[in-house]
């Protein structure tokens with residue numbers, strides 16, 4: 001037990017966060033020693049790569065285009081290399097449920113019947129100290145089958161007697177490289193959230209998972225290029241040596257959810273080849289990344305209303321087809337993304353619509369060669385399972401059966417943004433505002449995923465909402481008005497709509513402790529800013545969640 005009322009330093013790591021129940025089980029001296037090692041060895045490179053991201057983006061703003069890299073041509077053209085054989089628990093990934101790592105959701109996900117669970121410290125988690133640390137406690141307990149929970153309403157949750165190997169395979173998604181965890185400080189620098197999430201999960205669970213027939217598996221989010229994949233590979237090598245477990249035990253599935261990474265899919269697999277499990281089509285961040293990177297390029301790269309940017313748009317089909325091809329050429333799994341439609345147990349009509357839309361989405365993916373796909377809710381597991389069962393028959397995946405040799409890597413097709421059908425409308429602007437504010441409000445209360453108008457909203461979809469508004473204003477786009485006619489999207493017009501939408505939100509009722517005023521500040525601060533913030537979550541974290549945050553509030557009612 002260590003003192004709880006002041007920052008303490010152990011093995012090089014200063015803990016600045018408030019003391020939390022069961023913290024000592026996670027922030028052990030040996031675990032902190034491992035975190036300090038990771039930080040000292042890799043944080044400098046992380047920072048360099050973040051700078052490189054900004055340089056690439058600036059080149060695009062200055063008029064450069066994206067293309068496949070000449071310097072890695074041999075990797076793409078050499079047809080002989082493959083990633084490591086699929087690891088235990090990762091051969092059959094036909095349905096993966098995703099969700100945050102709070103205690104109830106952890107148990108529900110482990111009981112969901114899905115083949116895998118993406119245990120999320122990222123898009124669906126608000127990165128408060130409480131959420132991040134409690135998530136580690138919950139994963140540790142779940143792997144050891146020592147987890148239960150009673151809700152405030154008195155409902156009991158538990159894992160039955162089923163062994164870990166017969167549960168969804170756990171794949172942990174750490175935070176992206178951009179986010180810091182400033183409740184853990186090494187040599188005066190905040191740690192990278194990614195290193196904290198990876199490091200603590202790996203340190204406490206890798207050996208236990210191996211004992212139980214699984215392994216330490218990860219989803220790597222928001223990767224922008226193959227050099228970032230190489231950094232992860234170096235981290236895995238050092239981590240495996242540190243615990244004395246065989247090299248190649250870690251497996252990583254990389255989310256291809258940035259436009260730059262779409263040009264380096266095979267290179268990313270190559271960098272990680274001894275640890276690579278697959279690629280995932282993270283559609284929401286991918287759309288966000290397109291807006292972010294091409295935001296200064298005027299009308300040619302402006303997308304229509306969010307609802308119009310579907311997976312059948314030419315650029316989205318090019319992206320998913322090329323992803324399946326890259327994976328299957330290299331023996332890796334291609335995993336589909338998230339349809340936003342959320343079932344509703346209280347509204348049969350909305351429920352039926354969600355099931356139908358998700359069925360259509362999964363049917364397209366299975367037909368396109370994906371080996372499995374994501375669902376956001378347990379009630380969607382059966383429908384996705386049925387679709388993939390029908391396509392896979394007695395196979396575990398379609399890596400060999402559907403090679404997609406008909407697909408050719410095509411830069412122009414990936415960049416065919418202007419061919420996306422749809423229009424910019426006043427209703428679309430209003431929807432971005434309303435949903436964005438409601439989502440940020442939820443995030444500030446510690447809930448990183450929310451069902452709003454029966455659609456899943458998380459950090460990635462909120463990034464789209466605020467980025468679209470920024471881009472439409474800055475490109476001087478024209479919007480179709482609800483009452484007829486068109487007008488140019490200006491800051492003043494959007495400000496007026498925002499005032500109206502905010503009033504409408506408040507009129508639906510306020511609850512004690514809600515965070516709507518803060519949410520408005522965060523959302524308008526990024527959507528209407530002169531300077532585009534790289535991530536909505538960065539200023540929000542600094543102001544509201546970080547250890548130094550002027551407005552930090554311990555999250556009431558956070559259960560371990």
Ligand SMILES: CC(=O)SCCNC(=O)CCNC(=O)[C@H](O)C(C)(C)COP(=O)(O)OP(=O)(O)OC[C@H]1O[C@@H](n2cnc3c(N)ncnc32)[C@H](O)[C@@H]1OP(=O)(O)O
Nearest residue numbers: 098099105108109123124284338376377449450451458460
């Ligand atoms: C862009 C991307 O990265 S996509 C991936 C990241 N996003 C996500 O993972 C979103 C995951 N989904 C969710 O968080 C939730 O489904 C939400 C927030 C959208 C909706 O959740 P709710 O409002 O609780 O839905 P609902 O009331 O219908 O839930 C019914 C039950 O299913 C559970 N449930 C819902 N979604 C999940 C999930 N993803 N994992 C585990 N359990 C879940 C709820 O906990 C609830 O359990 P209970 O009946 O024991 O209380």
Ligand SMILES: O=CC(=O)O
Nearest residue numbers: 282283284285460
């Ligand atoms: O992480 C997934 C996405 O769509 O973004």
Ligand SMILES: [Mg+2]
Nearest residue numbers: 123282285460
């Ligand atoms: Mg994402």
